[in-house]
Amino acid sequence: MKPESIVPVTLRVNGIEYSLAVGQGRNLLGAIRNEVGLTGTKEGCDDCECGACMVLLDGQPVNSCSYLAVQAEGREITTVEGLAHGRDLSPIQAAILEAGGVQCGFCTPGMLMSATALLDRNPTPSREEIKVGLGGNLCRCTGYGRILDAVEQVVSIG
Amino acid sequence: MSFTIATTIDEAVAALAAGARPIAGGSDLVVGARHGKVPLPDDMVAIDRIPELSTIDRAADETAIGAAVNHARLMTDPRIVEEFTAVADAAALVGSPATRNVGTIGGNVMNASPAMDTGAPLVVLGASAVLRSSAGERRLPVEELWAGPGATTATPDELCVALAVPNAAGRHGSAYVRLEYRRAMEIAVVGAAASVTLAADGTVAAARVALAAVAPTIIEVTGLGELLEGQTLNEATLDAVAEAASARSQPISDLRASDHYRRHTVGVMARRAVEAAGRRATGEQIAVPVNRALGIGAA
Numbered sequence: 001m002k003p004e005s006i007v008p009v010t011l012r013v014n015g016i017e018y019s020l021a022v023g024q025g026r027n028l029l030g031a032i033r034n035e036v037g038l039t040g041t042k043e044g045c046d047d048c049e050c051g052a053c054m055v056l057l058d059g060q061p062v063n064s065c066s067y068l069a070v071q072a073e074g075r076e077i078t079t080v081e082g083l084a085h086g087r088d089l090s091p092i093q094a095a096i097l098e099a100g101g102v103q104c105g106f107c108t109p110g111m112l113m114s115a116t117a118l119l120d121r122n123p124t125p126s127r128e129e130i131k132v133g134l135g136g137n138l139c140r141c142t143g144y145g146r147i148l149d150a151v152e153q154v155v156s157i158g
Numbered sequence: 159m160s161f162t163i164a165t166t167i168d169e170a171v172a173a174l175a176a177g178a179r180p181i182a183g184g185s186d187l188v189v190g191a192r193h194g195k196v197p198l199p200d201d202m203v204a205i206d207r208i209p210e211l212s213t214i215d216r217a218a219d220e221t222a223i224g225a226a227v228n229h230a231r232l233m234t235d236p237r238i239v240e241e242f243t244a245v246a247d248a249a250a251l252v253g254s255p256a257t258r259n260v261g262t263i264g265g266n267v268m269n270a271s272p273a274m275d276t277g278a279p280l281v282v283l284g285a286s287a288v289l290r291s292s293a294g295e296r297r298l299p300v301e302e303l304w305a306g307p308g309a310t311t312a313t314p315d316e317l318c319v320a321l322a323v324p325n326a327a328g329r330h331g332s333a334y335v336r337l338e339y340r341r342a343m344e345i346a347v348v349g350a351a352a353s354v355t356l357a358a359d360g361t362v363a364a365a366r367v368a369l370a371a372v373a374p375t376i377i378e379v380t381g382l383g384e385l386l387e388g389q390t391l392n393e394a395t396l397d398a399v400a401e402a403a404s405a406r407s408q409p410i411s412d413l414r415a416s417d418h419y420r421r422h423t424v425g426v427m428a429r430r431a432v433e434a435a436g437r438r439a440t441g442e443q444i445a446v447p448v449n450r451a452l453g454i455g456a457a
Contacts, residue, residue: 136254
């Protein structure tokens with residue numbers, strides 16, 4: 001096997017540019033956690049199934065475990081660390097706390113990113129549309145009801 | 159090893175001629191590599207920033223769907239939903255919002271999974287893959303493109319640039335349904351697409367049915383013309399469709415279903431696809447995807 005080539009890449013994460021050198025096959029999740037140093041984004045299944053690694057790429061949800069870091073060059077990456085403004089939580093962050101939509105918390109960053117993308121493209125989703133919007137995010141603490149409640153809370157506050 | 163980002167088709171085709179492999183969203187390629195199924199290619203050219211690959215162009219007689227059009231757009235684009243509804247039904251069932259954002263129709267077609275969702279719709283709509291290389295361009299009916307699981311008849315230097323689909327004419331409707339065990343991040347246990355054109359008197363003027371996940375490639379149910387043309391869609395003719403689809407299937411047993419179960423259920427899916435396509439042909443609006451609108455698949 002040939003040694004993996006190292007490629008320069010500039011990742012713009014939460015508005016800040018990071019000039020990195022990453023392996024050509026490096027996934028975006030690894031680059032964000034290990035090179036950029038933001039560990040809010042989680043590795044769950046590492047197989048594009050569970051959604052714990054969800055980030056936004058130009059505002060759209062992407063499973064960062066299964067996306068090459070080099071493909072994110074020049075795109076706007078948003079991680080869970082980018083949702084709050086200082087100490088002010090984003091509406092969905094505040095709602096998920098209030099609704100009790102967090103148990104172990106491992107799925108929470110991914111849930112927040114998918115919910116943020118959903119609410120950006122449809123500010124008034126129905127409960128059914130919320131389920132579809134969070135369809136790629138698994139919670140193993142059986143907390144779906146309260147997570148859905150949290151998104152509905154944001155919708156009702158408007 | 160190399161990784162380049164192409165911004166024109168010519169650049170991408172030149173990279174393929176030099177031995178690179180194309181990557182759009184990477185949802186099959188990267189996941190496959192991380193599984194250890196197939197290592198990532200040494201040389202890759204990214205094709206997700208080529209504007210010409212992301213257009214949906216309607217000409218007088220056909221519509222060219224750019225290979226890099228993603229599933230999220232396929233399921234909502236008014237022209238696709240209106241005219242090539244089965245493709246929208248299929249795109250809406252793929253993965254999750256995230257996978258629908260990165261997954262493209264060209265990737266779905268060229269990955270050549272026997273369980274691909276957009277394949278059966280493209281067959282019944284008479285689509286051709288438009289393949290470009292430095293030597294020029296050729297078109298291949300999609301059913302001649304697939305050679306087996308993960309294999310196509312395209313040469314390594316050919317880039318799929320679009321899927322060309324004849325525009326719908328007359329009282330036409332199409333639909334894709336699949337058996338699934340869950341509603342997200344699922345692969346078809348079996349699937350079926352149908353395209354139905356009705357004559358003025360309400361009888362079937364033309365019909366095609368294709369099946370997913372019951373053979374090494376997407377397959378078409380042959381001989382449907384004799385069964386359906388000139389007939390109305392009723393219990394007896396729909397039973398005949400189901401029987402023909404089951405007879406045509408050559409499924410395998412794997413952890414998701416036995417061959418016996420697949421052979422039976424693909425008939426049920428074919429029947430429901432024809433029924434939904436026929437209803438759409440009358441002008442009835444059935445929301446995309448049919449699976450949700452008619453309560454087929456996972457509850």
